[in-house]
Amino acid sequence: AQTVTQSQPEMSVQEAETVTLSCTYDTSENNYYLFWYKQPPSRQMILVIRQEAYKQQNATENRFSVNFQKAAKSFSLKISDSQLGDTAMYFCAFLIIQGAQKLVFGQGTRLTINP
Amino acid sequence: NAGVTQTPKFQVLKTGQSMTLQCAQDMNHEYMSWYRQDPGMGLRLIHYSVGAGITDQGEVPNGYNVSRSTTEDFPLRLLSAAPSQTSVYFCASNGQGKGEQYFGPGTRLTVT
Numbered sequence: 771a772q773t774v775t776q777s778q779p780e781m782s783v784q785e786a787e788t789v790t791l792s793c794t795y796d797t798s799e800n801n802y803y804l805f806w807y808k809q810p811p812s813r814q815m816i817l818v819i820r821q822e823a824y825k826q827q828n829a830t831e832n833r834f835s836v837n838f839q840k841a842a843k844s845f846s847l848k849i850s851d852s853q854l855g856d857t858a859m860y861f862c863a864f865l866i867i868q869g870a871q872k873l874v875f876g877q878g879t880r881l882t883i884n885p
Numbered sequence: 886n887a888g889v890t891q892t893p894k895f896q897v898l899k900t901g902q903s904m905t906l907q908c909a910q911d912m913n914h915e916y917m918s919w920y921r922q923d924p925g926m927g928l929r930l931i932h933y934s935v936g937a938g939i940t941d942q943g944e945v946p947n948g949y950n951v952s953r954s955t956t957e958d959f960p961l962r963l964l965s966a967a968p969s970q971t972s973v974y975f976c977a978s979n980g981q982g983k984g985e986q987y988f989g990p991g992t993r994l995t996v997t
Contacts, residue, residue, distance in 0.1 A: 805984075813990065814990055814991070815975065815977075820985060861928070870916070871916050871979060871981075872918065873930070877925060878927050
């Protein structure tokens with residue numbers, strides 16, 4: 771069975787600082803995607819960034835980047851120059867490409883950006 | 886494109902009542918899923934579908950029923966509501982091989 775673990779239930783940083791959210795996962799599969807989703811107080815699930823497991827290069831999206839360590843099964847999210855609007859729950863998720871394509875989520879990290 | 890739509894946004898039920906949460910997508914996606922979100926537990930998969938006429942159970946299927954008669958619609962039925970089903974419910978869809986799932990706005994359900 772696939773599992774995703776986020777070991778930081780809550781984090782808090784000052785505006786403009788850099789913050790890193792941790793995520794580890796467990797699978798015996800070789801072809802999969804990893805995602806970070808953001809859930810602001812509006813409750814909407816918003817995709818932040820995606821990483822294909824076969825790609826060695828770490829994905830980046832503007833201020834968001836990941837550190838993907840396939841052998842260690844680690845997938846951390848770095849937010850640079852954090853902004854007040856980054857305050858949200860962040861979920862790490864995993865999806866196997868073949869078959870039913872079910873997402874498995876971690877427990878979430880509540881991130882607060884302080885002014 | 887409306888994306889993934891869910892109705893209602895909020896619902897209060899009494900124990901034992903039944904209801905259907907509606908989900909529709911206009912992106913012609915093959916895959917659709919229902920999740921529930923509870924504090925401290927992330928999102929957990931209830932049921933999913935890989936195409937019209939095909940459904941299967943996820944991690945927490947008990948007390949819920951689904952059907953998929955069209956590509957667009959994937960309703961979730963609560964057969965006899967229980968307080969343990971108080972949660973926020975999300976519907977999601979994705980195209981084959983695309984990976985990224987698109988989520989609806991969610992339904993907050995309270996069972997008293």
